[in-house]
Amino acid sequence: MTESTEPITELPDSLTRLHDDPVDAATTLRERAGDTDVAEQVGCLFAALSNPQRLQLLWALRDGECCVCELQTALDAPQSTVASHLRCLTDAGLVSTRKDGKWSYYRPADPAVFELVDDALAIADVEATE
Amino acid sequence: MTESTEPITELPDSLTRLHDDPVDAATTLRERAGDTDVAEQVGCLFAALSNPQRLQLLWALRDGECCVCELQTALDAPQSTVASHLRCLTDAGLVSTRKDGKWSYYRPADPAVFELVDDALAIADVEATE
């Protein structure tokens, strides 16, 4: 019950012209829009996936774990850049780490993320760049 | 064939210590990481979904089209804020518009986006806020 108690601000005039019972309509609409906190959490996940280099990191990890220097090679990007993207993915819970001596190996935390990315690929209607 | 021709920059030293044939390893890694342009397109889609208010707009539209003043009510946000989020969703191809006199009605362009969002909800492991 984090949501939908009372109208916080004034309802738009236009709404009162569109609905007989605007207060009731507002309640329904706000219920449909769902909880702000949930939206924020989901938004964070999508934000982690909204960067092309981070997507490429995930793709690189799809077939098995890699250490940072391999990912650095995969993206052809500076070490610190790769490290911060990996931090971001870790914070979002999308990858996990294993240390082996001075090497750090990364892998996808939950393979389900690839379904998400594949669906996105389909929706984005990407033409195979061949 | 937009990708993977030659190593552009120097390979990291560490890679040469990890692989017998670092150039070959680099090629494989870059193939796995996939195409930059594709990553960018998918990234744009995720970016459109990375904002909590835009997610709430989509949720509000899930059960049927709404006009702007209804969405404004659903989010309890100023008109111009809602309008720019709607623009963003439209640009990303996620919603489409129909005009009826001075009212504009918005609806999801492709219901597949809700699968995406639902999967994200599952991955984000959101606790039902009750």
Place this chain on the structure above:
DNA sequence: CAGTCATATTGTATACTTTCGATATGGTCG
């Protein structure tokens, strides 16, 4: 055709993100 209405656009202040060199950390090896 003047007024009003719903929505779109613009302008801008502010906040967040990204990039990457420099530097810190913590491991390994001689």
Place this chain on the structure above:
DNA sequence: CGACCATATCGAAAGTATACAATATGACTG
């Protein structure tokens, strides 16, 4: 323990996104 290595973190500059008041647009109404 001293040099070196792989990675992480910091910090500043540049870029991008967000919010929202003000204003423009284009439609309906008298």
